Amino acid sequence: MHAPPSETGTSAAVTGAAMTTCFGDTDRTVDALLAGESGVAPLRGMDTEAMGVVYGYPIADGDESQSRASGWLTGVIRDATAGLELDGRRVAVVVGSGLRELRSLERWHRDGAAFGVRQLHFDEAVRAALPGVAEVLTVSNACSASGYALAVGMDLLSADEADVVVAAGTDSRTESMLTMIGKIGDELTAAVEPFDVDRTGVLLGEGAAAVVIEREARTPLGWIRSVGLTCDAHHETAPDQAGVVGAMRDAHERAGVTPADIGLVVAHGTGTALNDPTEAGALTETFGTSRPQITAIKGATGHTSGGASLMNTIVALTAMRTGTIPAVTGLRTPIEQAAGLNLVVGDAAPTTATLAQVDAFGFGGVNAVTVVEVA
Missing domain, CATH: 3.40.47.10 (Thiolase/Chalcone synthase)
Incomplete structure (x- = not known):
């Protein structure tokens, strides 16, 4: 094992x-x-x-x-x-x-x-x-x-x-x-x-x-290293950057990794007025000078609500196993808050990432961030 x-x-x-x-x-x-x-x-x-x-x-x-x-x-x-x-x-x-x-x-x-x-x-x-x-x-x-x-x-x-x-x-x-x-x-x-x-x-x-x-397996597809959670109760619908950053840092701490270890982020990316700049700001604050590749799938699949986090997790595992990250469907010109992020735009991109972060944020500030590692 x-x-x-x-x-x-x-x-x-x-x-x-x-x-x-x-x-x-x-x-x-x-x-x-x-x-x-x-x-x-x-x-x-x-x-x-x-x-x-x-x-x-x-x-x-x-x-x-x-x-x-x-x-x-x-x-x-x-x-x-x-x-x-x-x-x-x-x-x-x-x-x-x-x-x-x-x-x-x-x-x-x-x-x-x-x-x-x-x-x-x-x-x-x-x-x-x-x-x-x-x-x-x-x-x-x-x-x-x-x-x-x-x-x-x-x-x-x-x-x-x-x-x-x-x-x-x-x-x-x-x-x-x-x-x-x-x-x-x-x-x-x-x-x-x-x-x-x-x-x-x-x-x-x-x-x-x-x-x-x-807990263990002979031939796993990958490893869930951690899930970091926060429930900031900032607002009924509006996200809070501090609560989002808290979930990211909780996930990293539980996994025993640093932001520099993360090579890929599958973002929540809802395409809304408040979520996108808040998530972009949280990623910038959390990762600093590190530049993981970032993608998001809701432009292709829509917001799948309850299934969204695990769909992103499967996409992250698959991208790392195959060495190819899908681009952010629907993204042409990034918002100002995302200008410093390494977003995958246009075409699918090659990757050597072995550790990924998966973002999921809900109404009421219920935030879940997963760290997943390819086998």
Whole structure:
């Protein structure tokens, strides 16, 4: 067995990973990111005029059944655990979601579609993939939810409460959230443009992601070195640079690394008026003269809320394993606050990075920063 690389002894081996996005499965998503594709499309089946939002990054699978977020969750957990030996082992699953099955609840209210309160918890969706799982936990930490799920999973392993943990995240678009976005925007957003001077706001994506972690493994995909957390409660929606920097530094300290050790950052990058300059400022403050390569994927996939952090984690691992980083889709001219950052713009770029930072920030100042190392 290979021992975890962290001096703190808190690392976990990544033994499986899977995601589904507007592009499709993990391989199709990675290919689309590297090609600079965008999954933005007109929204169907919703009153876009009333919501004030016309576009999104939907999964166009033709399935408008109830519990879509649960269905994607079942699929990625099944894919991430395929081929793993789990019999006789204590397996826990932690699911992060910003909105849970709110879309199903909306359809119950509007159309009387069948819906059970237990579906909000995802227990049934998890057990459809892993019938013998010992425990299912659900956390709802806004847009950093799956980062928090990963942190809880790390704690479960560290406390010897589980032998294997599946950390996952899932969300689907909802009329409630889209209407909120439509009401606060100054103009119609046609695409997410992270860190761009002409960005107009965020659009929702859909999908799910899952990562399997264990204390040790013979052939891991990589290592979760740490998850740093802060809950600064600065504002209901506006991010706080001090809280973001605190999460980054907490992650570095827990991992036993310095900013100079980080070669890649997969940024949160929502394309909003406040998040982008705040995150850019936090990266500048944290990294100083270090210049890690920086990318972000929401211009391609939209904001996938609960699944965003783990999707970024999978992208980081894949980029380091293949030696190629996707560019920031939608970015042409960086904002002033990002002028000193080493953003990957235009085309995919080669990398020799072996250690990456993954950013995820949620409403209310719930921030999760992951440090991940390639095997």
